[in-house]
Amino acid sequence: MPLPDWAPDDIDPEIPSSARVYDYILGGVHHLDSDRRLAQQITALAPDVPRSGRANRAFLRRAVTHLVTEAGITQFLDLGSGIPTVGNVHEVVHTHNPDAHVVYVDIDPVAIAMSRRMLADTPAATAVRGDFSAIDAVLADPEVTALIDFDRPVAVLAVALLHFMPDAVHPADTLARLRAAMAPGSYLVLSHAGNEGPPEQMSATLELYRRTPTPMVLRSRAEIAALLDGFDLVDPGLVYLSQWRPDPGDVVEVRAFDGYAGIGHLPAASTPQ
Structure with missing residues (x-):
């Protein structure tokens, strides 16, 4: 089957992509038959997965809004940004501060191709292909450093990213490297799938995600909290997605497959007494 005109020539249409599956779950249009089949199989086994995907996207919007309006952050590095869909980070940010800088980073070629096309007329934002x-x-990419000054506070977003990072790649070490590169006053935004859902559904869902190049890794709340070591948690701490500063009128409920969300603040180094 020929690829659609938005898809790069170097992808295999028979191998589903986690980014494109997420796009399908969120109601986007940039996915292939293999992605739709996998998403439908996941949903049949675990009906709460699409709702959790939408809850994750809503958390991203609330977190970014908080950082740009209340914390005064003017630069955002979105790691594992995924395929553009409704409520992209730069759209949320630029609603409040049109001069703020946003850099998207993803390993998926479709995500980057679509992001770069979307951002062609947006000089304050760009997208680069990169691996967490x-x-x-x-951090050394010229397009990243052209928009992000790591000597000033930055918000690093790792939203629905780290549950695609196995222990073998040492995600905590990578986060420590990021933390060392971030100026005091910076923030780390994190969401991560937990491992507390129905065991049968979770096992079956993990098996389906093994068909993609980025299998999922579910972690406990304690393991997720450890990924924020070195940061001070912003109130209300590490909570379920819908519990992180819900908007007025939001229905706050927790279901199977709802992950955890939190924002860490990097304090200034303490002065020895």
């Missing part, structure tokens, strides 16, 4: 597990290359 090779974070030094991301």
Whole structure:
């Protein structure tokens, strides 16, 4: 089957992509038959997964809004940004501060191709292809450093990213490298799928995600909290997605597959007494 005109020529249409599956779950249009089949199989086994995907996207919007309006952050590095869909980070940010800088980073070629097309007329934002597990290359990328000044506070977003990072790639070490590169006053935004859902559904869902290049890794709340070591948690701490500063009128409920969300603030180094 020929690829659609938005898809790069170097992808295999028979191999589903986690980014494109997420796009389908959120109601986007940039996915292939293999992605739709996998998303439908996941939903049949675990009906709460699409709702959790939408809850994750809503958390991203609330977190970014907080950082740009209340914390005064003017630069955002979105790691594992995914395929553009409704409520992209730069759209949320630029609603409040049109001069703020946003850099999207993803390993998926479709995500970057679509992001770059969307951002063609937006000089304050760009998208680069990069790998979280090779974070030094991301931090040194000329397109990243053209928009992000790591000597000033920055918000690093790792939203629905780290549950695609196995222990073998040492995500905590990568986060420590990021933390060392961030100026005091910076923030880390994190959401991560937990491991507390129905065991049968979770096991079956994990097996389906093994068909993609980025299998999922579910972690406990304690393991997720450890990924925020070195940061001070912003109130209300590490909570379920819908519990992180819900908007007035939001229905706050927790269901199977709802992950955890939190924002860490990097304090200034303490002065020895």
